[in-house]
Amino acid sequence: MRIGSLELSGSAVLAPLAGVSDRAMRELCLSYGAAMVTTEMVSAKGYTMRDRKSKELLRLSDLEHPGAIQLFGYDPDTVAEAAKAASDEFSFETLDLNMGCPAPKITGNRGGSSLLKDVPLAVDIAAAVVKAVDKPVTVKMRTGWDPEHLVCVDLAKRLEDVGVAALTVHGRTKEQMYAPPVDRNSIRAVVEAVSIPVIANGDVRDGPSAKSMLEETGAAAVMVGRGAMGRPWCFQQINAYLKDGTVLPEPPLEERMEVLLRHAEKIVQYKGEYIGMRETRKHAAWYIKGTRGAAQFRADVGRLSTLEDLTVLTEKVITMSKV
Numbered sequence: 001m002r003i004g005s006l007e008l009s010g011s012a013v014l015a016p017l018a019g020v021s022d023r024a025m026r027e028l029c030l031s032y033g034a035a036m037v038t039t040e041m042v043s044a045k046g047y048t049m050r051d052r053k054s055k056e057l058l059r060l061s062d063l064e065h066p067g068a069i070q071l072f073g074y075d076p077d078t079v080a081e082a083a084k085a086a087s088d089e090f091s092f093e094t095l096d097l098n099m100g101c102p103a104p105k106i107t108g109n110r111g112g113s114s115l116l117k118d119v120p121l122a123v124d125i126a127a128a129v130v131k132a133v134d135k136p137v138t139v140k141m142r143t144g145w146d147p148e149h150l151v152c153v154d155l156a157k158r159l160e161d162v163g164v165a166a167l168t169v170h171g172r173t174k175e176q177m178y179a180p181p182v183d184r185n186s187i188r189a190v191v192e193a194v195s196i197p198v199i200a201n202g203d204v205r206d207g208p209s210a211k212s213m214l215e216e217t218g219a220a221a222v223m224v225g226r227g228a229m230g231r232p233w234c235f236q237q238i239n240a241y242l243k244d245g246t247v248l249p250e251p252p253l254e255e256r257m258e259v260l261l262r263h264a265e266k267i268v269q270y271k272g273e274y275i276g277m278r279e280t281r282k283h284a285a286w287y288i289k290g291t292r293g294a295a296q297f298r299a300d301v302g303r304l305s306t307l308e309d310l311t312v313l314t315e316k317v318i319t320m321s322k323v
Contacts (some may be wrong), residue, residue, distance in 0.1 A: 001035075001088075001166075001197050001199075001220040001221045002197065003093075003094055003136050003138060003165050003166045003197060004094070004096060004135075004136030004165040004166075005136070006064065006066060006093050006127075006136060006255045006266065008035040008036055008221070008273075009035055009221060010033060010034070010035030010221075010222075010223055010235070010239055011035065011210070011214065011221045011238070011239075011242055012033070012034070012035055012204075012210060012221065012222050012223075012235050012238040012239065012242075013034060013035050013036040013037070013038070013169070013199065013221060013222075013223050013224070014026060014030075014034045014037045014038065014223070014225075014228055015038070015201060015223045015224060015225035015228075016038040016039060016040055016041055016070045016096070016098070016140070016224075017040065017225055017229070018040050018041055018101070018103070018282050019040065019211070020040075020278075020282070021037070021038070021039075021040060021228075021264075022040065022267070022270070023059075023061055023064065023230075023270050023272050024263060024266035024267040024269075024270060025232065025263070025283075026039075026060075026062065026064050026067070027063045027217065027243075027266060028259070028262070028263055028266065029228060029231045029232045029235055030063065030064065030097060031232075031237045032232045032233050032234075032236045033076045033235040033236045033238075033239045034224075034235045035066070035221065035235075036066045036067065036068060036093070036094075037064055037066075037067050037068070037077055038068040038069070038070050038096055038189065039057055039058055039060065039067070039068070039069045039070055039100060040057050040070070041070045041071070041072050041098045041112075042054045042057045042058055042069070042070065042071055042072070042082075043071075043072060043073060043111075044071045044072065044073035044075075044079040044081075044082035044083070044125045045073055045075070045076050045078050045298060047071070047082045047085065047086065048078055048081050048082050048085065050169045053110065054187040055089075056064075056259055058086055058089075058090050059090060060090065060091060060092055064126070065091075065092075065093065066093040066094075066122075067093060067139065068092055068093060068094040068095065068096045069086055069090065069092045069095055069096070069099060070095075070096040070097070070098050070140070071083060071086070071095070071096070071098065071129075072097070072098035072099075072101065072106060072111040072112055072187045073111055073125070074109070074111050074114070074115065074121070075112035075125075076121075076124045076125045076127075076128040076129075076138050077128065077144035079097070079125050079128065079129055080125075080128035080131070080132040080160075081132070083095055083129045083132050083133050083137075084132040084133060084164045084310060087132075087133045087134070088134055092135065093136070094135055094136045094137070094138050094165070094166075095129065095133055095135050095137050095138070096137075096138045096139065096140055096141055096168075097125065097126060097129060097137065098111070098121055099112065099113065099116065099139055099140065099141040099142075099155075100112060100113050100116075100141045100142040100168075100170050100174075100208075100300060101113060102141045102142070102174045102175075102177050106179045111252065112174075113141070113142050113144075113145065115141075115157070115233045116141065116142060116144050116145045116149075116151055116173075116174060117145050117149075119151055119154060119158065119169055122141075122155060122159075122272060123155070123159060123162055126139060126159050126162055126163075126164050127162035127163070129132050130163035130164065136165035136166070137163065137164055137165060137298070138164060138165055138166040138168065139159055139163060139164050139167050139168070140167075140168040140170070141155065141156075141167065141168070141169060141170070141200070142169070142170045142171075142172055142174055143169065143170075143171060143172060143173050143183055143186040143187075144174070145171050145172045145173060145174045145175065146174065146175040147173055147175070147176070147228070149173075149185060150186060150188075152169055152189070152190050153184055153186075153189050153190055154277075156169075156190045156193055156194050156198075157193050157194060160194045160195065160196050163198065165191065165196060165197075166196050166198070166199065167194070167196065167197070167198050167199065168198075168200075168201050168223050169186070169190050169199070169200060169201060169219075170182075170188045170201040170202050170223075171184055171186055171187045171200070171201070172202060173201040181203070182202035182203050182213075184200070184213065184217050187202075187217040187219060188216065188217045188218055188309070191217055191218040191219055191248040192218070197220040197221070197222045198217075198218075198219045198220060199219060199222065199223050199224065200213045200214070200219035200221070200222050200223070201222070201223040203227075204222045204223070204224050204227055204232060204238075205226070205227025205228075205231070205234055206222065206227070206237050206238065207237050207238050207240065207241020207242065207246075207247060207248075208241065208247075209217075209227075210222045210224075210238045210241065210242060211241060211242060214242075222238070224238070227251075229283070229286045230260075230283060230285075230286025230287040230288075230289060231250075231286075232259065232263070233248075233250075233251055233259070236248060238285070240287040247253070253291060253317070253318055253319055253321050256287055257287070257314035257317060257318060259287070259312060260283070260284060260287040260288075260310070261311065261314060263283055264276070264277070264278075264283070264284070264307060264310050265317040267269075267279055267280050268280075268307060273305075273306060273307065274305075277306060277307070277309070277310070278303050278304075278305075280299050280304060281302060281304050284301045284304060284310065284313065285298065285301050289302070290316055291316065291317055291321060292320055293316075293319050293321075294317075295319035297313065297316065300313050300316070301313065309318065
């Protein structure tokens with residue numbers, strides 16, 4: 001798939017996941033074959049005000065390429081200013097605009113999927129950013145605000161007209177959040193309405209689900225979000241299945257625990273042990289999900305404070321599996 005001048009080597013990219021897909025996870029997913037990663041979403045307003053956390057969230061390491069940064073906001077001038085400043089300050093391949101986040105704290109401030117209620121404004125924002133930067137600009141959106149107002153096709157065509165290089169469509173409305181089945185028909189309608197690449201998003205977690213999504217929508221690639229949480233190897237599985245139908249099984253438990261430890265070590269390296277281990281707790285819960293004794297280990301996960309704590313926990317998980 002080509003986004004502007006950028007040629008991606010695979011068909012599965014990692015979704016931006018607020019509070020989850022940080023540098024450690026992005027590097028790990030790329031090592032398993034993700035075609036591209038995207039930063040957690042960053043407030044354009046916050047960045048223009050030189051907010052330290054916003055600035056740090058936009059920084060990609062040398063191991064995070066190809067990579068995109070993602071901004072959200074509702075004022076065209078502010079988002080364009082942030083895009084230009086970020087383009088001058090950071091190294092990245094594409095710049096993504098978030099028009100799909102359903103979180104109340106984002107939509108309540110007119111960002112994310114609230115833009116689906118104001119298509120002209122969404123288009124104005126994209127047009128301003130396209131003019132402000134010389135990198136390919138992409139947009140991540142949902143099908144609409146609610147099932148009665150599916151605007152994805154109209155919005156997609158208008159975004160293409162103002163120079164957006166690619167689109168990601170999550171096949172649900174804002175009101176549907178993550179619960180109902182993905183609306184693949186709407187994604188296909190977008191694919192058929194535009195000539196730029198469309199990335200299909202929603203409930204992709206392995207090779208078969210990726211292939212069926214691509215076949216049913218005609219999309220150029222898939223985006224994996226929740227399916228990669230605690231499973232960075234899912235990209236390896238998807239790539240193998242799309243290549244020749246090979247079904248790679250889930251890694252054995254010992255390997256999964258090794259990956260968890262490697263993931264935690266990266267988080268601690270970048271954020272320090274105090275913050276890093278507290279953030280590791282949610283990842284550890286995902287890695288051990290479905291294992292024997294997982295329920296009783298949840299309390300242990302909630303108390304993780306050091307890498308040594310995690311090493312002890314993984315050993316307990318492995319021992320329990322052999323009982």
